[in-house]
Ligand code: SF4
């Protein structure tokens with residue numbers, strides 16, 4: 303049972319009715335990207351976002367040009383060229399221009415309220431739009447990592463062998479800094495075509511850059527830090543515990559200022575920090591709004607988003623993690639649309655009124671902005 307700090311009236315687990323008899327920490331191999339590699343029952347087995355890409359570029363259809371793909375591909379560069387980003391490297395900066403005798407010192411006696419201020423300021427300096435801090439509820443830490451360790455050929459199909467490793471954070475790493483990064487609205491307005499994924503890809507590159515640099519900042523002050531993008535823990539419930547927003551019908555974190563038009567990353571640390579807590583009033587507001595709205599469900603080509611009046615405890619597909627009460631999204635069906643468009647679609651972000659990106663634009667409009 304998660305023992306939350308005294309300033310947290312209710313935790314995300316309580317607010318979304320986590321049922322300990324049904325809930326398990328999410329195993330990484332259950333996500334769609336992994337299932338596409340090993341699960342023959344997965345509707346898009348063997349397919350990925352590259353499968354249709356050349357065909358789309360050669361089709362001449364607006365929104366799938368080589369120009370748009372060039373931006374899309376470029377946007378992921380930092381993310382893809384920093385495979386070490388999420389390594390649990392406990393060392394402070396080894397930059398030759400920084401004196402090691404300073405960064406290797408034990409922490410100075412700075413009180414937690416000041417450290418909290420410095421960490422949040424540093425995150426904003428590096429490009430975050432919002433930052434929250436929570437004590438880690440282990441329910442939101444992944445059960446294990448999953449890596450491809452070879453393939454086997456069954457009936458002519460290449461099926462990945464998955465190697466799992468349990469995830470246990472060091473015992474003194476009790477705090478999580480959750481960082482929100484705004485995605486550029488003009489790319490999101492081009493959903494579900496290539497330029498939407500340019501906004502997403504640039505968000506991922508910033509997730510990598512910001513989580514790594516904040517972790518390094520913390521290490522330079524003498525503490526332990528683990529940067530994390532989508533690995534290690536579930537970003538949305540951690541962000542709710544850290545007061546950054548609430549989960550919407552579209553399954554995404556809805557933030558107050560940018561709606562679901564954000565990406566999330568986090569840093570796990572033993573640095574003593576002051577916790578934020580879920581914004582229960584905002585959570586109730588989003589719940590009430592989503593009950594009436596349904597714009598994301600209407601815009602979803604995959605029919606992956608529920609039209610139900612109420613959130614439910616019933617998962618919609620094998621990639622969902624049962625045991626909480628929310629609007630589950632059929633992510634297996636969603637992935638099929640991602641494969642079809644060679645993007646991550648984003649219609650449910652674009653139409654959400656909280657995203658404040660009201661009208662769609664063409665890629666020509668985008669390039670003329
Ligand atoms: S990304 Fe597209 S397909 Fe997936 S849930 Fe959102 S609208 Fe539906």
Ligand code: SF4
Nearest residue numbers: 550592595596598654
């Ligand atoms: S589009 Fe409407 S129903 Fe969907 S998440 Fe946004 S506010 Fe909720």
